[in-house]
Amino acid sequence: MSAVIFRKQIPHGTKLPVSFSRSDAEMMRRELCIDPSVLALGLAKGTRLCFDLSLDDIEELQGAVAAEANHAKDRKLRDRLDRLDRIFSTCRISSTDTTITATRRVAGSSELQTIC
Secondary structure, three states, rough: OOOOOOOOOOOOOOOEEEEEHHHHHHHHHHOOOOOOOOOOEEEEEOEEEEEEHHHHHHHHHHHHHHHHHHHHOOOOHHHHHHHHHHHHHHHHHHHOOOOOOEEOOOHHHOOOOOOO
């Protein structure tokens, strides 16, 4: 038996919820060449900041993150940027597939956390 994934069309301009740690959001503002308004308004949820981003915003951020990761000399920064790139990829997949929910395991526990 195989799983079936149904694709849905997302209207242009639709906002999708994406969350980052406060330090990741600050690092993206500081390190990336992006429009500052993209990450200007984030809603605090515990230790994370949640942003409503359009697919265009997500693609812009993902491209900037990937470009910076490819040129980063600092390994820790590159690893952090690669992790953010995976978050963006997961959000883009989960926003177009009705059978996928983006989750990750919380460090040090068996609990799963929804990413977007």
